[in-house]
Amino acid sequence: MAAEFHNLQEMQHSALLVTKVFIQRDYSEGTVCRFQNKFPSELNNRIERTLLEETVKTLNSYYVEAEKIGGQSYLEGCLACATAYIVFLCMETRYEKVLKKISNYIQEQNEKIYAPRGLLLTDPIERGMRVLEVSVFEDRGSSGSTPSSSMSSCSSAR
Amino acid sequence: MEPPKPSAFIPVCTAVCLLLGSTSMFFVFTCPWLALNICPAVPPCCAVLFLFVLANFTMATFMDAGVLPVAGEDEDKDDEFRAPLYKNVEVKGVQVRMKWCASCHFYRPPRCSHCSVCDHCVEDFDHHCPWVNNCIGRRNYRYFFLFLLSLTVHMVGVFTFGLMYVLHHVDDLWKLHCLVTLVVISISGLFLIPVLGLTGFHLYLVSRGRTTNEQVTGKFQGGVNPFTRGCWNNMEYLVCSPISPTYTVRPWKRAAVRVQPPFLRPELDRQMAAKIRDNGTHSLALQNKRPSAGAVELSDIKQLKTPPPLPPKPDRSLLKSQVAVSDDMGHHTKSIIPVSIPTVPQLRPVLEAISRDSSPIPPEQLLKASDQQAGSRGVPDVSSGSKESPARGSHQVQPLLQPSGSLQLNSLPLNSRSLTLKHSSRHGSKSQLLLMHADGLGSNLAAGIISTSGLLASQCSSSVSPSYDNLISPADSQFLAQRGAPSVSYHSHFMSLGTDGTAPRPAPHSYSPVFMGVARHSPQPRDSSPSLQGLTSRDPSPSYQGFLQRDSSPGFQGLIPRDLQTQSITSRDIPPPGAAKREATCHGLPDSLRDLIPQDMTLPKSAAARYDNFSKTIMASIHERRELEERERMLRVQARSQALYGPDVGIYDIPSRRSLPPDNVRPSGSRGPTPPAYGSREFLMSTGILGYGLRTSPLSSSSTSSLTRGPKTSSSPLQSSSSSLQSKGRSSSPAYLHPERQAQGHSSSSTSTLPRLPTNTYPAPPYTSYPTAKRSSLPFPSEGKESVALGTLK
Numbered sequence A: 001m002a003a004e005f006h007n008l009q010e011m012q013h014s015a016l017l018v019t020k021v022f023i024q025r026d027y028s029e030g031t032v033c034r035f036q037n038k039f040p041s042e043l044n045n046r047i048e049r050t051l052l053e054e055t056v057k058t059l060n061s062y063y064v065e066a067e068k069i070g071g072q073s074y075l076e077g078c079l080a081c082a083t084a085y086i087v088f089l090c091m092e093t094r095y096e097k098v099l100k101k102i103s104n105y106i107q108e109q110n111e112k113i114y115a116p117r118g119l120l121l122t123d124p125i126e127r128g129m130r131v132l133e134v135s136v137f138e139d140r141g142s143s144g145s146t147p148s149s150s151m152s153s154c155s156s157a158r
Numbered sequence B: 001m002e003p004p005k006p007s008a009f010i011p012v013c014t015a016v017c018l019l020l021g022s023t024s025m026f027f028v029f030t031c032p033w034l035a036l037n038i039c040p041a042v043p044p045c046c047a048v049l050f051l052f053v054l055a056n057f058t059m060a061t062f063m064d065a066g067v068l069p070v071a072g073e074d075e076d077k078d079d080e081f082r083a084p085l086y087k088n089v090e091v092k093g094v095q096v097r098m099k100w101c102a103s104c105h106f107y108r109p110p111r112c113s114h115c116s117v118c119d120h121c122v123e124d125f126d127h128h129c130p131w132v133n134n135c136i137g138r139r140n141y142r143y144f145f146l147f148l149l150s151l152t153v154h155m156v157g158v159f160t161f162g163l164m165y166v167l168h169h170v171d172d173l174w175k176l177h178c179l180v181t182l183v184v185i186s187i188s189g190l191f192l193i194p195v196l197g198l199t200g201f202h203l204y205l206v207s208r209g210r211t212t213n214e215q216v217t218g219k220f221q222g223g224v225n226p227f228t229r230g231c232w233n234n235m236e237y238l239v240c241s242p243i244s245p246t247y248t249v250r251p252w253k254r255a256a257v258r259v260q261p262p263f264l265r266p267e268l269d270r271q272m273a274a275k276i277r278d279n280g281t282h283s284l285a286l287q288n289k290r291p292s293a294g295a296v297e298l299s300d301i302k303q304l305k306t307p308p309p310l311p312p313k314p315d316r317s318l319l320k321s322q323v324a325v326s327d328d329m330g331h332h333t334k335s336i337i338p339v340s341i342p343t344v345p346q347l348r349p350v351l352e353a354i355s356r357d358s359s360p361i362p363p364e365q366l367l368k369a370s371d372q373q374a375g376s377r378g379v380p381d382v383s384s385g386s387k388e389s390p391a392r393g394s395h396q397v398q399p400l401l402q403p404s405g406s407l408q409l410n411s412l413p414l415n416s417r418s419l420t421l422k423h424s425s426r427h428g429s430k431s432q433l434l435l436m437h438a439d440g441l442g443s444n445l446a447a448g449i450i451s452t453s454g455l456l457a458s459q460c461s462s463s464v465s466p467s468y469d470n471l472i473s474p475a476d477s478q479f480l481a482q483r484g485a486p487s488v489s490y491h492s493h494f495m496s497l498g499t500d501g502t503a504p505r506p507a508p509h510s511y512s513p514v515f516m517g518v519a520r521h522s523p524q525p526r527d528s529s530p531s532l533q534g535l536t537s538r539d540p541s542p543s544y545q546g547f548l549q550r551d552s553s554p555g556f557q558g559l560i561p562r563d564l565q566t567q568s569i570t571s572r573d574i575p576p577p578g579a580a581k582r583e584a585t586c587h588g589l590p591d592s593l594r595d596l597i598p599q600d601m602t603l604p605k606s607a608a609a610r611y612d613n614f615s616k617t618i619m620a621s622i623h624e625r626r627e628l629e630e631r632e633r634m635l636r637v638q639a640r641s642q643a644l645y646g647p648d649v650g651i652y653d654i655p656s657r658r659s660l661p662p663d664n665v666r667p668s669g670s671r672g673p674t675p676p677a678y679g680s681r682e683f684l685m686s687t688g689i690l691g692y693g694l695r696t697s698p699l700s701s702s703s704t705s706s707l708t709r710g711p712k713t714s715s716s717p718l719q720s721s722s723s724s725l726q727s728k729g730r731s732s733s734p735a736y737l738h739p740e741r742q743a744q745g746h747s748s749s750s751t752s753t754l755p756r757l758p759t760n761t762y763p764a765p766p767y768t769s770y771p772t773a774k775r776s777s778l779p780f781p782s783e784g785k786e787s788v789a790l791g792t793l794k
Helices: A002-012 A049-066 A071-082 A094-117 B006-037 B042-062 B073-082 B141-168 B176-208 B212-217 B231-240 B271-278 B280-289 B300-304 B315-329 B344-355 B363-374 B379-396 B401-408 B414-423 B429-441 B444-464 B466-500 B511-520 B530-536 B542-549 B554-559 B576-586 B589-612 B614-648 B681-691 B697-708 B715-727 B737-749 B753-761 B766-777 B779-783 B786-793
Strands: A015-024 A119-122 A131-139 B086-091 B094-101 B113-115 B120-122 B127-129 B134-136
Touching (some): A015 B073, A049 A094, A049 A131, A071 A094, A071 B231, A094 A119, B006 B176, B042 B134, B042 B141, B141 B176, B141 B231, B176 B231
Antiparallel strands (some): A015 A131, A119 A131, B086 B094, B113 B120, B127 B134
């Protein structure tokens, strides 16, 4: 009994992936990487609008920074040409650095904001930069004969 | 992707051989002389240039062009079924068409194209170059372009210097060095022309900001190219833009983020909300309170979530949310509705009682009961009030039956309540069904009635249809909750009917006979719905018969008819609630409900014994089955006649995603055009089943699933659900099951009928036709084959 109850408790505290909400790319500025800041209606009662919009805005700014054509990108290009692109084997490009920053940011957002609300953001790079995937979890409660499915894996773990 | 064909490597190998061979010959045979006679810097420069060519060639060959990974199932499942081929998006004011890629399962971003050779989508797709055996896209276009440029320069240089050498050694033309140089310059001269042409072409493309693909397909021939940045900026972008990393290979993995309930919810309008935000403890505590609540208690958090009126979600979540709401709220959640609508299951006992000629609960009594529950609130309140009771009921879940019963049916005898408790073993689908019915039935009254009937039904049907039991008991609250908005609206409708006591709709005379017939039936045979037996056990009180005559309450009549309609009504075999519903096709469900409610209220007392009499139940079920069949026949007849009424006809709307949709009130006989799957079979089945309060989980789940996918595939989900239901047919299933089975069997056997129902009612204004829809839906199930209904009930 106790074990059952314990399982029930556990069950109550496990999350089950219910659905995924996709935030699409915003192509209004061309092929630069931007995500729509439209708040999906499915998340209306899961998260505050401002939080998600803030996240998307920050992500967009990161992408703008990554794709900026400027001094650093010039240098990188020249260096690459000069070394017959061997430098790519040794050094990380700025884009890659920003992507790492984005990944950290998403991880942090997930931990702080989204996971407590039963949501998980997936790094867009894993979806080919086409969508920003928001996984929606529900509390499995005691409904389940389904195996515990606490979704712990981040999308990057895929 | 298929393995690369060997023939694909021929151009690459040829190109490599030519390039390497020629250049090496040049360096060996020509360069020494050049260094001596022209300039010593010539060979180093050529070497550097050649190195650059090779580097770019290598990058163009081996670099990922920007391959977009295939979309996962989750992403495309929404699109797959009903995705239009093109999706328009505006890019800098220009409409660009995004095409659906069937291989990769997503809409191709602008400038993206699918390479048939490599079988993947490439971002900013330019072309597939055979000489490098690779797609040229966003990531490697720069290298390709630079390769072309550098190769052109290189070839020009080789040709020029070779020519100079040859011209200086005309006399020694047949010497080895000269011969080799001749060969080299002829090769370079020969291939210089196409390479030069290609380079010039790409220079033009870059200046215009187009890709080869766009140029060749003539996309922006006459129009404006939204992707160009201007000639200079395009060049700048080409050379200096950062190269995005590949999408297909992720270098690093992140630690998993653990997602664990309880979950915070924004703007919780329930008390829970605040608690949740503070810390999860309260919600946790709440959760712990009802460990075995099951779906009902799913999560307090869920409760907090305002359940949208039947969003296309799994039943579970719906149920949970609704239950939660009802639990939580206890007071408002009109949207949840569970309360008010006297679901068919709830009404079934009443109906059965009526059919069995037991002392049927006078409608007034039922109405009173529900009214009591509903309180003296207005129509809207009724629903909320009703909700409360179920909410409360559901809140306690198992123990709840009593409270809910008490809440809803003040006068409900203990028997029913106890019976409910007995049978309230299962929740889930049944409750959903119950809710659905409840929704259909409408508001407070419904709630009261439903709870009563549900209780009764559960009790009665426990022996016969366990699912029904479940429906009744926990279902009550759950259903009510689930019914949500639609039920609310319906509820008001119902209530208005009930309270007014007037028949808003033209009283279908058929209903009267039904009730009469029901009343005439001895309660005993109707064992299928013990609760109903209880109802029927009451002598066909005048009130009941009065109820019968109360055409004005079509909805309720629709509920009751099943039992009542044995004789006159077009006899749907729906179990009492269903029957009532069906009969009430012509009339608003509320009326029926109202009628039922009072009966229901009075039923418990006399029905107590019956409920416990299982043998009687069995007999009753058999009897009911017969009655159902008869009713079904009658209902068919009636349906046809009622078809004229259109939406007014009882709607057996499938509670497609919501509480019974008001439309599709079409009697089984008069099904209109196939409605969207959303409404059709699923609805029929669900409503039919609900009508009888026996909504088996498979049924509900199947119907739910079909509901959500309804738009996508019309009849298939419904069909499958119906077929699944049918497969479960039980011969001995109680009469309650019959209607459902029949409905299902009917649906399965005759797809046309099922779809018809919803379609007909579909255009009708939801709420107005809701009661009627319910009614028609009730008859509909009865039309189904018995086996089907029974099966589904399970």
